[in-house]
Structure formats: C-alpha cells, structure tokens
Amino acid sequence: MNFQTRVTELLGIEYPIIQGGLAYLAYADLAAAVSEAGGLGQITAMSLPNPEALREEIRKVREMTDKPFGVNYAIGNHGRPFADMLQVAIDENVPVVSMTGGNPTPIFEQLKGSGIKTLVLVAARRQAEKAEELGADAVMVVGQEGGGHLGRDDIGTMVLIPRVVDAVSIPVIASGGIGDGRGWMAAHALGAEGIEMGTRFIATKECVHASEAYKQDLVDSLETDTVIIKRSIGAPARTLRNDWTDKILEIESKTPDYESLKPYISGTANRNYAYEGKREEGFGWAGQVVGLIDDVPTIAGLFDKMVEQATEIRNRWK
C-alpha cells in the first residue's frame, strides 16, 4: 500500500513517521533503527556534551544506515548556546534538522544555503504560521496529550491539527497522543501528512538508554497516569506521575519559582529515573499515549504492526 505524502517526498523516506527528539534518549541506535525501518530517526543534539560527541553520533548513524535521518535542537530558555552544535550538522551535511522550544530565527539564519531540510515542532497555530514565514519545510504540531514540553494553551491534537492545516500551506506532521496505526490514520484524516511520536519510541528494544523500569512503567501506566509539571514557570511538560512529580506539584502550588524547582526538575533528576530507573529520585517524560502502550517491541516490529493496522483501516473504506 502506498503511504507517500509530501512529507515522505520531502524527507526521502518510505513512511511519514518521525521519531521526535527525545532528550537524553535519542542517540544513534534509536535514530538508525527508525530510519532503517522506513521512518525518520533523529539524534537529540543538546543531550550530547559537545560538538565532537555529536559528530561521532552522526557518523555512527551513517555506519548503521544509509537512509535519511535528522538532528534535533531543543533551544529552551535555560538551554546552552547551540551555534557550535548546529555547525556540526551543517559540516556533516545531515539530511534534516528539527528544532523546538524557542525562537528558531537564528537556526534558520545559520542553516541558510546549506540545503538541509527543516522541521519545526510547534504547539500553537501562530507558531506554525511563524515557522512557515521563516521558511520551514514542514511543521510538526504537538497537542496537549503529548509527552515532554507542551504548549501553554492546553489544546488537544484533535483540534490543533486541523486548525494548523487550515493556516499554513507547508505539510503538517501531527504529534501528541499517537502510538499506533489508528492514531496515524486519524492524523491523516485531520489533514496531516505524517506523524511524529515520542513516548511510543521509548518503549522499544532499540531505545537502549532508557532504563527497564521506565519501559516497564510505560507499559503498566494508564492514560490517567501522567501529569503536567512546570506550568507555574511557564514551561508546561507532561511526565509520568510518581512521588517525585507529586513533590514538584506541591512546590509549584506553594513557591512557584525556578530556583525552588530547579533541583527537582533538573536533567540529573530526569536521568536518575530515565537511565537508572530510580523511581524515588526522579521523573520521566511521557504522554497520555501510555494508555495504549502494552509491549516493548523492536522498531521494525512496531512499524510492521502500524503499517498492518493502517492498511486494515484503509481497506475498510474500499
């Protein structure tokens, strides 16, 4: 069955399925496996310590697959400078750069003339319009169900996608709450031409950096088991609920300032859980789609199942 859209044409991939940037989790193994399965895998640049480490990771992907892949840049308010990290992607001539979390103007300026395809992850209609104005090749649009950082407007994927589809002429890639072939086909029904998934890709064999506890919690959790933290500091983000996140929410209700929250929301607290599985000492980002996750497949197995589901859905309408 043909799954070609403007997104597959743009990126040179078989299926319009993109692995989102995953802070501290998306390195060469995962990126290469997703690209090899026919989607677009990505390395998350800003989780790497320096430009040389990023260069090595890019080269590792190229040893594992000759298919296109991306490098993701999350450039939040408290993030470190990214120009030297972006220069590596340019020097290595990576096929795709994606970005999120801040004003992408400097990224577009630095990429000018490179020929690298650009994807911007946004969480609101006005941000999608801005990305198109800046010259983005496509926008990825994440609804409130999603894992990790979200928009401030609390708009779900089901409403946000058609709103953005109506506002821009570049291809729209739906994100947030998608974990199987049903969500994929629903996204297309809303006018999207591809999907991005984050949480679903963590619970896979090739997400080798995620602890077994994290993967098991994704399998065991229900759609009611996530919460939004960091709302009080203007950076809402969805995580699995545990005692640690209850503590964060308590601080947010009493002393909502960055300094009080910092030790609880730090990269260290995230890695304590994500890498080491220490449930009492940290937290892990995840979306409501955990309610749909009940296995830890290989990436190839996940793609096979999604394509099978999508094919069955499309055959229903013949």
Ligand SMILES: Cc1cc2nc3c(=O)[nH]c(=O)nc-3n(C[C@H](O)[C@H](O)[C@H](O)COP(=O)(O)O)c2cc1C
């Ligand atoms: C653990 C985790 C880390 C994330 N880190 C990043 C990141 O570094 N850069 C980025 O663009 N998006 C990041 N995201 C967002 C995802 O790329 C994606 O937009 C989101 O997970 C989609 O929602 P879903 O989890 O329902 O699939 C992260 C999400 C998760 C779950």
